[in-house]
Every structure is written in C-alpha cells, then in structure tokens.
Amino acid sequence: MLDQVINIAAVTVLGVLEQAYFSLQVIYARRKYSVSPPSTTGPPEFERVFRAQVNCSEYFPIFICTLWVTGVFFSQAAASVCGLLYLYGRLMYFRGYSESAHSRLAPLYFSAKVLWLLIGLSCLGVLNSMCQLYLGLDVLQQLSSFLLQN
Amino acid sequence: MLDQVINIAAVTVLGVLEQAYFSLQVIYARRKYSVSPPSTTGPPEFERVFRAQVNCSEYFPIFICTLWVTGVFFSQAAASVCGLLYLYGRLMYFRGYSESAHSRLAPLYFSAKVLWLLIGLSCLGVLNSMCQLYLGLDVLQQLSSFLLQN
C-alpha cells in the first residue's frame, strides 16, 4: 500500500527541504540588512526575501493537500511530476523575488498554473471516485477507453 | 479503503478552492488600491482583505488536520458536515471582514465554534482508538449502547 504513495511522500520531503532553505535565506537576510525580530520591515531587499518566504509558506499547505489528493485519487505519477514542477517554479520565484519584484512574476505565473493543474486533477480524481462509489460509474475509465477507440 | 476518506478528500478540495478564491481577492484588492508587493500595508479596505486571507491561511492547516483525524478516527460523516460548515463560516468571515472589521465577528465566532467541535471530535476519536488499542476498551461503542438502553 505504501508503494502507492512513496513518490508523493518523496516530493513532500523535497518540498519541506525547500521551505527549510527559504527560511534559512530569511535568517541570512535578517543578518545582512540588520532587521532583528520581531520586526518584519526594513530595506526593500529584505522585505522581498521575507515576502517571498511568507508567500511560499502560505501556499505550502494547499500544495501538499492537492499533491496528496491527486496522488491518491487520480494518479501518483501525475501528482509527482506536477509536484516537482511546482517546487522548481517556487525556487525560481524565490530567487527572482530576491532580485526584484518584477522578476518574481514569470515563475509565479508558472507555479500558479501548475498548482491550478494539481487542483483540477484532484477535483477530477475525487469526482471520479465519488461517481464510482455512489453511482457505480467509472468516468475516467470510460473516458480513456472512449479516447482510445477514436 | 478510499471509500472511508472520499468525502473528507472532497471537503479538502473544496477548502483548497476557497483558499484559492481568497488569494485571488487579495490580488484584485492589490490592483484596486494600488498596493504593490512586497508591501502589505495600505488603505484599511486593502488591509482588511489582506488580513482576512492571512487569517484563513493560518487556520487552514489546523482545519485540515482536525478534519482528517476526525474523519479517520471518529466518523467521516461528522467530519464532512463540520468541514462544510467551517468552510461556509470562513466564506462569510472573509466577506464580512472585506466590508468592516466588525462584520467579521459573527462568522468568526461561528467558524471558531465549528473548529472547536472538530478539535473535540478528533480528540475523542484518537482517545477512543488508544483505549481500544492499549486497554482493549471501546469507549464510544459502550457509551452509545449505554445511551440506547436508557
């Protein structure tokens, strides 16, 4: 049974490592720009690093939820690939935002698209499982066999 | 086995969609009141929308944890109903807070009560499972048969 979630567990651990890396960057930025806690305001260079980390933290639970729901109810492979792309996009976003507010935009749009894909796939997976359970109808199965015939 | 969590997975996806909706509202408010990232301060109208989203994000992981622990260890039906009520309360809270700081209070108290209920049920479920495992005692089972007899 654990085989069916091992890859999404690996992506989860990678995501945790990425968040840890972002947190360390904020600590370095606090030292570099002399912004002592509890203050969270300072030069724009610091505020961009800080906001980049806060934004990634904010989306982390949403990412984990959709990763696991997609992985369990739709497909582990699809979830893992989307998960890796999302984490790559977030890394680019963090690096971009650290340079300038504008450089964050392209990777932000990319990671947003990947997240929407994950949200879409998790909706599909859950709806299909509900149809199977309550209506006895395997929509995804029928759709794929329909597509293979045409 | 997935049948036992499909409804809470569906509530999870609904919760993710709600968080995505809140995030979009902050983006619209940033444009409307000309508050460019990384700044998070501006007119009270913007700050209320921003704080509403931050507050909902902050409670989201707690909500998801109690939803799943209640759903797995107490009852999937109870968890799903509480989950839907909580998400409804959070939507009312977000809309209320966007209008005025005072309008957030009634739905905030409502969603807090539902969250406490979920916390209580998850405690009950976990304690009952621990009693079953370590003491061989099914407290909830005995309680319900006792209540049915009286």
Added chain:
Amino acid sequence: MLDQVINIAAVTVLGVLEQAYFSLQVIYARRKYSVSPPSTTGPPEFERVFRAQVNCSEYFPIFICTLWVTGVFFSQAAASVCGLLYLYGRLMYFRGYSESAHSRLAPLYFSAKVLWLLIGLSCLGVLNSMCQLYLGLDVLQQLSSFLLQN
C-alpha cells in the same frame, strides 16, 4: 492499519491544541495592548507575542508533514517522541518570545534541531522505501543487522 498511525495522530491533535492556545494568547495580547484588527503593529510586547504565533503557524505544516512521513516510512515511535519534543520546544519558544526577543533563542534552536532530526528521519525512511521498491534493497534492515553483528 490505524494502529500504525494512532500515536502520530495523537501528537497531531496535541499540536493543534498548542496552536489553538497560541492563537488565544494573541487575542488576549490584542485586548491587553489595545491593538485592533486588521492592525498587526503596536508595542513590542504585542509584536513579540504576535510574531511568536505567526512563526509557529508557519512551521506547523512542515512539522506535520515530517511527523507523518517519518511515522509512516521510518518509525512511529521515533516520530512520536520527536513530535512531543518539538511541541515542548515550541511552547518554551512561545513563552520565551513573549518575555523578550532574546529568550526565544535557546528554545528556538532546540525546536529547530528536533525539526531537522524529523526531516532527516523522513528522508531516511523515504529513501529506504524507494530502495526497497525500485532496487529490492532494504538498507535500514541491512544497516541494523550489520550494527548488531559488530
């Protein structure tokens, strides 16, 4: 099957209760120092309590992810013990930070070390499961039998 996660579910519920306690402390601090929402700035006494809660909330999803991945893929006992230590460290951190920015440091370093341990164990557990699945190699099993022989 639920026996294999009951203890980490109990630690999860404890963690949720701790977060609820921190949130209540912020509400009391808002009243005490007259800082009405949506404002999050005020006297340093208030800002320290506020930042302590925000920091704990930020790390909560990371903690939960590593707790469960460690518990499922490495060892439930190790995950539960680390989880309890982490929650204890966070309580000390919150109390320390409420007193002064300096008093937060010792418990912060302690809880960071425990979190790194959890991250390390979750990496180990996932890598071992991947070796087992894809290479047919149980590294942890062989390591422990090697250590027992020497």
